[in-house]
Amino acid sequence: MDEYFVTDEARWLWRLRLAEIAVDPACARWVAHAAVVEPDGPVVGYAGFHGPPDASGMVEVGYAVAPAHRRRGHARAMLAALLRRAAAEPAVRTVRASVSPWNAASLAVVAAFGFARVGEQWDEEDGLEYVFELPAPAT
Incomplete structure (x- = not known):
């Protein structure tokens, strides 16, 4: 296993997602999943949504690639998969x-x-973030 998946940051994320699932088991199909290059290949990162669509139909994507596997197109592949998933969900706008x-x-x-880019926000964990949006039908 890549040490990237057991850093304090990664453990914090998994604890957060597990807590969300404990409160609402329906979140399980939306939150982070491991990304594997080939069926028997190494796990290169994780991708998912921060939760199910909110009342306005918005979902937020999250993805990360382990440092040893970066700059090989994995993030693009993960985001493409997330966008296909979002486009297939009628509730996502x-x-x-x-x-x-x-x-x-x-x-x-x-x-x-x-x-x-539609704005920016301050995240308590990550600091300043730019906020980007894409209409789901455009995916």
């Missing part, structure tokens, strides 16, 4: 991505899919 302004790789990934 908007897909959101929040990205640190210093994360050039992730900024390039959301730009490649046509996300539009």
Whole structure:
């Protein structure tokens, strides 16, 4: 197993997602999943939604690639899969991505899919983030 998946940050994320599932088991089909390159290959990262669609039909994507597997197109592949999933869900109208302004790789990934910057926010864990959205039908 890549040590990336057992860092304090990764453990915090998994505890958060498990707590969400404990409160609402329906969240399980939306939150983070492991991303594998080939059926018997290594886990290269995780991707999912921060939860099910909210009342306005918005879902927020989240994805991360282990450092040893970066710069090989995995983030784009994960985001493409998330967008296909969102497009297949009638309740989803908007897909959101929040990205640190210093994360050039992730900024390039959301730009490649046509996300539009709609604002910024302060995240208690991650600091300043740019907020991007994409209408689900455009996916």
